[in-house]
Amino acid sequence: MSVSASLDVSKENSLLGSTSLKRRLIGGMAGGITGFAAMLIVLIVFTIVISVVIGGYKNITWEFLTEAPKEGMMEGGIFPAIFGTVIMTMLMSLMAVPLGTVTAIYLSEFAKPTSIFARSIRFAVNTLASIPSIVFGLFGLGFFVQFVGSSIDSVTNPGTLVWGQPNILWASMTMGLLTMPVVIVSVEEAIRTVPKEWRDASLALGATRLQTIRKIVIPGSLSGILTGMILAISRGAGEVAPILFTGAAFFLPQIPHALSSQFMHLGYHIYILATQSSNVEKTIPLQYATTLVLLALTFTLNLTAVILRSRLRGKSQSA
Amino acid sequence: MSNQKPPLQLGKKSRIGETIIESLIRGLSFISIIAIVLIFFFVFKEASPIFFGKSEKVVTRDSTSAATHNESSKTAGTIDSSSATMKTVETIKAKNGIKGTEVTVKMDAAGNKKKFTTSGGTVEQEVYDPFADDSAPKKDTTPPKATPAKPKEIKKEEPKPIAKKESSSTNQKYSTTNGGSVEQEVYDPFADEKGGIAVIPGQKDSKVKSSSDTGSVGDSSDPTAIAQTKSQIDSSALQESKDSLDRAHAGDFSNLLFGDTWQPVSNVPKFGFLPLFIGTLKVTLISIMFGAPLAILAALFTSTFAPKWARETLKPIIELLAGLPSVVVGFFALIVMATIFQDLLGYQYRLNSFVGGIAMSFAVIPIIYTISEDALTAVPNSLRDASTALGATKWQTAFKVVLPSAIPGVFAAVILGFGRAFGETMIALMATGNAAMSTASPFDPIRTFAATIGAEMAEVVFGDQHYNVLFLIGAMLFVFTFTSNALVEFYVRKRLIRRIQGK
Missing domain, CATH: 1.10.3720.10 (MetI-like)
Known part of the structure; x- marks a missing residue:
């Protein structure tokens, strides 16, 4: 296939040889088109970011960041939403990071790459990463809220509704499942950067496999685990669809006080303000400001992850 | 490299610990597979009543929803329970009647809403519902009239009476004649004016079937039934929306998937994809x-x-x-x-x-x-x-x-x-x-x-x-x-x- 392709090229080449101007023109255009596409993508990113920043920076005040919404969410701040987002992402990483790390360690250290288990786990991870987030929301509702939560309720205190309704715990666990693939992929990538010689040396010195993992592999890939964690938090902070019906609340004047209470979320707050509020026009400054806060949060996290990862890659190349 | 035996001084104990941890790692790494299976199972589980909920599950589902109604309205409890029993009754009847067997078990827990008799002669039944014009859908286009194959009719009949008897204005006569054939005549005063009711396919079918009008004995109207239904409708307006959902349930399955209207919140919800x-x-x-x-x-x-x-x-x-x-x-x-x-x-x-x-x-x-x-x-x-x-x-x-x-x-x-x-x-x-x-x-x-x-x-x-x-x-x-x-x-x-x- 590839051989025939190159043959084609050579034939055409001899034909085009006389009209070098045409060749150069087409060549320049081809390079130009691809470059233009790349430029356009960059332009899109900057347009989004800059328009949000310009629209929102005026309204970012101390009061906005530390107060609860007032006047039917027409005024006031977004503190409960920030707090809810932070708590939710923390609970989520408590679940996603250990599980993801363990899976990544299994995939890279224990499993043979060709074994059926490793392959099916890898396929499951890929599928998990590409399932639409709204389906995770449905799953959270059907499994955590309706099944697990109701079962807990019927065992502990029959007749009442404590766990069998959307709350921050179920939302975090749903989100944890969603972000687990992110952790797995980036931790596995990091573990692969630990040179094989180190492992061999450790084993040759008489360490067991587990000791090697604990003393050599994990310290060597710590920054990768950190990257995975940050990326997962960033993804979790931005996703709204899974929490739409597993725990996010329309409006709560106070911050969540227990695992079984609902919470406000920055992304959900934007969605509510932009589409469901009684006076959308009036809250546009608030919407911009909330979006800016969310964007700042995720961009900071993402940038940290990108920098960490590029340092990691540099290290693996030098090692 | 991994087959190396650990040094002697580590001892057996730590090796056991290691094996436990290793198997723990192996076990935990299967979480993603389990998650996929769970997602598959639970999302499908919640969707499954559409496929399998036609006969038995409808009853159970409705009785659970009746439990929720108890909270909202005081009198709804008895009504719902009665409707639940009637549903089961109707299912039995539909199953047996079409086949031509003589059994038609009837009972009414709430009171004298209906009259039932058994096999040998005739069974009469009348439900008059004065509020039906409110609940009866008006703006609907007529559902497809094409009469499906006979076995399908039988299936469709099971849920139909459930919906009809509770809120739509229908007048049903069940008559088991000596031959054992069940007739079902539906009189719908609003059908010609407003272009039909959600369950019209079912009604049409039953009309087609009840062509042999030999054994039907007229209606005997029941004045107490009117009062009864009146209080029912008054007390549980929610029940009506529930019923209309059930009514839509009677619509056939292909209609659900290939219908050209998505209108989930209306008197007659439509779920055309x-x-x-x-x-x-x-x-x-x-x-x-x-x-x-x-x-x-x-x-x-x-x-x-x-x-x-x-x-x-x-x-x-x-x-x-x-x-x-x-x-x-x-x-x-x-x-x-x-x-x-x-x-x-x-x-x-x-x-x-x-x-x-x-x-x-x-x-x-x-x-x-x-x-x-x-x-x-x-x-x-x-x-x-x-x-x-x-x-x-x-x-x-x-x-x-x-x-x-x-x-x-x-x-x-x-x-x-x-x-x-x-x-x-x-x-x-x-x-x-x-x-x-x-x-x-x-x-x-x-x-x-x-x-x-x-x-x-x-x-x-x-x-x-x-x-x-x-x-x-x-x-x-x-x-x-x-x-x-x-x-x-x-x-x-x-x-x-x-x-x-x-x-």
Whole structure:
């Protein structure tokens, strides 16, 4: 296939040889088109970011960041939403990071790459990463809220509704499942950067496999685990669809006080303000400001992850 | 290397500990597989009553919903229980009666709402409902009249009387004649004026069947029944909406999937998937048509043409685009993009599939870019070198050697991008207008599958048909992504490897 392709090229080449101007023109255009596409993508990113920043920076005040919404969410701040987002992402990483790390360690250290288990786990991870987030929301509702939560309720205190309704715990666990693939992929990538010689040396010195993992592999890939964690938090902070019906609340004047209470979320707050509020026009400054806060949060996290990862890659190349 | 025995001094104890931890790691790593299975199971479980809920499960489902009604209205308890028993009765009757057996068991827990007799002679039954015109649907178009095959009729009859007897104005006569055939006549005073009731297919069927009018004995009206039903309807208005849902349940299954109206919240809910499918397809195609060329060309740029500095800057920027929360993209599309596009192109609706599709391509571009860039850089340098050595220019190498040999990977990227756009919720929810229209124009508002779930799940009653239908949509999304992922995993990857290795 590839051989025939190159043959084609050579034939055409001899034909085009006389009209070098045409060749150069087409060549320049081809390079130009691809470059233009790349430029356009960059332009899109900057347009989004800059328009949000310009629209929102005026309204970012101390009061906005530390107060609860007032006047039917027409005024006031977004503190409960920030707090809810932070708590939710923390609970989520408590679940996603250990599980993801363990899976990544299994995939890279224990499993043979060709074994059926490793392959099916890898396929499951890929599928998990590409399932639409709204389906995770449905799953959270059907499994955590309706099944697990109701079962807990019927065992502990029959007749009442404590766990069998959307709350921050179920939302975090749903989100944890969603972000687990992110952790797995980036931790596995990091573990692969630990040179094989180190492992061999450790084993040759008489360490067991587990000791090697604990003393050599994990310290060597710590920054990768950190990257995975940050990326997962960033993804979790931005996703709204899974929490739409597993725990996010329309409006709560106070911050969540227990695992079984609902919470406000920055992304959900934007969605509510932009589409469901009684006076959308009036809250546009608030919407911009909330979006800016969310964007700042995720961009900071993402940038940290990108920098960490590029340092990691540099290290693996030098090692 | 891993087969090395641990040193002697470590002792047996620590080895046991190690084995435990190792098996723990093995066990925990199966979580992702378990998660997939659980997601599959539970999403389908909640959707399953649509398929299997016709006879037995309807009763159980309704009795559970009756329990919730007890909280809302005081008198509803007895009514619901009575209706539940009547339902079971009717199911028995329908099953037995059509076959021609003599048994028709009848009872009424709530009182004298109905009269029942048994086999030998006649069974009369009358339900008069003065409030039916309120609850009876008016604006509906007539459901398909085509009478299906006989076995289907039998199936359909089971849930039908449930709905009819409670709220619609019907007048039923059940008569078991000596021969044992059950007749069922339905008189519907509103049918000709308002174009029918939700259960008309069922009614028509029964009329067709009751052509032999031999053994029917007239109605005997029951004055107490009127009062009874009156109080029922008064006390539980909610019950009516529930009934109408049940009534829609009687509509046949193909109607559910291929109907051309999505109208879940009305007296007669309609769950036609067609407008949602068209909407989803439209917005997905627009996003792919805009996003895929851009992303593939940009990937070609980074892998072939770009100087090192451009590559190093482009990659983090694409990663930032990937990290952009979809709600932010949706917000941008809703507030900024929609206005600009409308000013530029001058179409009628501000939010439409075009705006939504372009916005969605921002979510698709990073996926297509990353995967096709991987595929393009995986093309061995020997191919490039050979092409250059034969005198090809850079663009000839790029478009005629590198791109063709990486085409399975690029294809995989587009498939995965398609899957992402298909299930994208927040952008669709915010920027597409959310009107279930099935038109061809890209400038009309649409409603996607995912956005439907996101918008409506918060408002449904747990366990009713609308709820199940939304879960069915979720299950479809799941199957779709699972299939496209499996396709990429088992077919495209293999081809890509074969192609690059030149086998």
